[in-house]
Amino acid sequence: MRVSIDKSSIKGEVFAPSSKSYTHRAITLAALSKESIVRRPLISADTLATVRASELFGASIEKMEDKLIIHGNNGKPKVPDDVINAANSGTTLRFMTAVAALTEGITVLTGDASLRTRPNGPLLEVLNKLGVKACSTRGNERAPLVVKGGIKGQEVSIDGTISSQFISALLIICPLAENSTILSIKGQLKSRPYIDITLEMLELAGAKIHTDDSNGTRFTIPGKQKYDFKDYTIPGDFSSASYLLAATAMIGGSEVTVKSLFPSRQGDEVIIETLRQMGADIIWDKEAGNVTVRGGRRLKAITFDAGSTPDLVPTIAVLAAVAEGTSRIENAEHIRYKETDRLRALATELPKFGVDLKEERDSLTITGGKLQGAQVHGWDDHRIVMALTLAGMVAGNTTIDTTESVSISYPNFFKDMRSLGARIKDISEE
Numbered sequence: 001m002r003v004s005i006d007k008s009s010i011k012g013e014v015f016a017p018s019s020k021s022y023t024h025r026a027i028t029l030a031a032l033s034k035e036s037i038v039r040r041p042l043i044s045a046d047t048l049a050t051v052r053a054s055e056l057f058g059a060s061i062e063k064m065e066d067k068l069i070i071h072g073n074n075g076k077p078k079v080p081d082d083v084i085n086a087a088n089s090g091t092t093l094r095f096m097t098a099v100a101a102l103t104e105g106i107t108v109l110t111g112d113a114s115l116r117t118r119p120n121g122p123l124l125e126v127l128n129k130l131g132v133k134a135c136s137t138r139g140n141e142r143a144p145l146v147v148k149g150g151i152k153g154q155e156v157s158i159d160g161t162i163s164s165q166f167i168s169a170l171l172i173i174c175p176l177a178e179n180s181t182i183l184s185i186k187g188q189l190k191s192r193p194y195i196d197i198t199l200e201m202l203e204l205a206g207a208k209i210h211t212d213d214s215n216g217t218r219f220t221i222p223g224k225q226k227y228d229f230k231d232y233t234i235p236g237d238f239s240s241a242s243y244l245l246a247a248t249a250m251i252g253g254s255e256v257t258v259k260s261l262f263p264s265r266q267g268d269e270v271i272i273e274t275l276r277q278m279g280a281d282i283i284w285d286k287e288a289g290n291v292t293v294r295g296g297r298r299l300k301a302i303t304f305d306a307g308s309t310p311d312l313v314p315t316i317a318v319l320a321a322v323a324e325g326t327s328r329i330e331n332a333e334h335i336r337y338k339e340t341d342r343l344r345a346l347a348t349e350l351p352k353f354g355v356d357l358k359e360e361r362d363s364l365t366i367t368g369g370k371l372q373g374a375q376v377h378g379w380d381d382h383r384i385v386m387a388l389t390l391a392g393m394v395a396g397n398t399t400i401d402t403t404e405s406v407s408i409s410y411p412n413f414f415k416d417m418r419s420l421g422a423r424i425k426d427i428s429e430e
């Protein structure tokens, strides 16, 4: 799909979509429990991949109006009848590779062309140390992956510099193993807040995990536990909301309230503080869960450490492109291992709007200025498409392709933007 975008200011109220990360965890843990209800799940291409995988592991999932009723496998996933296709979802692939370790047979996992380029080495290595047989069919740590269950438990350490999803995946399965596990993280851990979300959800499922050091990088996990996930309502997603908040802040005459944004463990909450630091007029009523932004103030450059919040990088890059002065996005190498190499994607597309940008291995340096309309490529990556849409709303006279990719995390993105007044047209047929 291709869209054209004219200069747009936006006004009104909109609900943030539900959190992708919380939805993946809720479904995965409910599928490993007996009976659970997950309310207000995000229904998107990525979370549906987790639904399908959980069904293949023996859960039955009833999809109702605004909830999922999940009859789980009670900690004993069955050997899947078919290959697990995680499609475009890294979270699904990593979590389900770990769940496969709990089965008494062999599971094959794959994904789309993008997912089959993403690394899984640290997860495979640790699963093998835990008594599982896990490998890549091509011997390159990429999917397709083959996992033969039989997790025991051990003292192991895992590299935390590539993806926190490996650690979340192990935290989800180790309580169900025969023996205890001691898991320590080595290297500079990236994306920490996602591990905290995992620990929060595991606690709700009744799991006991002891965090042994003050950095939160060593866990003792007793084995032979059972999960009981019960009934949970998914909070709003700050990564998805970041596009709405940033668009409003960048465009004079805009005023938008995004609802359903309550405090949670999502690191991407920091978008609110970042916009404030850049000089935006933004108010967060935490009790009501409302964030209101008024556009029109001149935004100032910032230095942004992306270590904990990789998914905000495309949003921050576009904010930097209109801000006064030179911004730096640092500590960002892990953003190269996403659906695309997002530093490369941004460094290729933003200059088409006239943006002055320098790409280094783990940083982007961006000098803000006036954007001019451009024909840009969305790289089949939902976050690149959504971020470029914001640039298009500022610049006008812009087209973007591969826009169907918003279905990964925010299927109603264009509908919501249009409902707020954004001038975005589907031009796929033209």
Ligand SMILES: O=C(O)C1=C[C@@H](OP(=O)(O)O)[C@@H](O)[C@H](O)C1
Pocket (backbone or CB within 6 Å): 020, 021, 022, 024, 091, 162, 163, 164, 165, 168, 190, 191, 194, 310, 311, 334
């Ligand atoms: O665990 C999760 O829900 C996620 C963790 C992050 O990935 P990494 O840990 O690979 O940085 C994030 O980028 C992804 O969108 C969702």
Ligand SMILES: C=C(OP(=O)(O)O)C(=O)O
Pocket (backbone or CB within 6 Å): 046, 088, 089, 090, 091, 092, 311, 338, 339, 383, 409
């Ligand atoms: C990287 C992302 O997700 P995943 O790793 O689950 O594909 C994302 O949503 O930006």
